[in-house]
Amino acid sequence: MHFEARIPLILELGFREDGIDALKSYVDLLWKSNEELNLISRKMTFNELIDNHIIDGLLPLKMFPKEVTNVADFGSGGGIPGVVYAIHFSKIAFTLFEKSAKKREFLEGCHAIASNLKIQGEIPPHLTDYDLVTARAFKPLDVILDISRNYYKQGGHYFLLKGRREKIDEEIELSKKKFKDLKIAIHPLKSPILEVERHLVTNL
Numbered sequence: 001m002h003f004e005a006r007i008p009l010i011l012e013l014g015f016r017e018d019g020i021d022a023l024k025s026y027v028d029l030l031w032k033s034n035e036e037l038n039l040i041s042r043k044m045t046f047n048e049l050i051d052n053h054i055i056d057g058l059l060p061l062k063m064f065p066k067e068v069t070n071v072a073d074f075g076s077g078g079g080i081p082g083v084v085y086a087i088h089f090s091k092i093a094f095t096l097f098e099k100s101a102k103k104r105e106f107l108e109g110c111h112a113i114a115s116n117l118k119i120q121g122e123i124p125p126h127l128t129d130y131d132l133v134t135a136r137a138f139k140p141l142d143v144i145l146d147i148s149r150n151y152y153k154q155g156g157h158y159f160l161l162k163g164r165r166e167k168i169d170e171e172i173e174l175s176k177k178k179f180k181d182l183k184i185a186i187h188p189l190k191s192p193i194l195e196v197e198r199h200l201v202t203n204l
Helices: 002-012 017-037 046-058 082-088 101-112 141-147 149-153 165-178
Strands: 070-074 093-097 117-120 132-136 158-162 185-189 198-202
Touching: 002 017, 002 046, 017 046, 017 082, 017 101, 046 082, 070 082, 082 093, 082 101, 082 117, 101 117, 141 149, 141 158, 141 165, 158 165, 165 185, 165 198
Parallel strands: 070 093, 070 132, 093 117, 132 158
Antiparallel strands: 158 198, 185 198
C-alpha cells in the first residue's frame, strides 16, 4: 500500500496524474528485478525504494527546464531519474547510458512502460543533439564534465541530482581547476518525508 499512500505527494511534487499507473508499473518492475540484479540495494525495503529513490528523484521535477526535446541520462542504473522522467515527460526523448549489460537489459524492459526511451552503453566522447544531461548519484562533477567535455564546451546544459553541500563544494572547486569558465548553480532540495541533504546542480 505504500506506493498508493505516496500518490498525493508524488502529484504534489509535479508528477502528471495520468502517468501514475505507468510509474507504478516501473516501481513494481524495479522492485522485482532488484532482487536479482541489485539495481538499488537488496537490503532496501519496498517503502525505502519509494521514499529514498522515487520521491528523491522527483524533488527537482518542477525545476526541469522547458523546451527540452532530447535528454542524455548518465549512469542510469535502475532508471532514476531517467525512466521516471521519461514517464512524466512522455514527449521528450531520453537516452539512458549504462555500461552494465545486466542493468541495460533491465532498462530495455522499461521500454514497454516508456516508449520514449533509448538504451546505450558507454557514453560517447561526442554527444550530439542533446539539450540536457541528467544524472543522479553517478560521478563527481569534474568527472561528469570530463566525460562530456565536448558537449560542455559547446554550451551543453546539466541537471544533476546531488547530496551533501559540503561534497558539492569540493567537487566544484576541483572542477574549476579544469574548467576555468565554470558557472554552476546549486539549488537546495527539501524532502518532505526524510531528513536528508539534497541539492540540484545546474549550469542553466
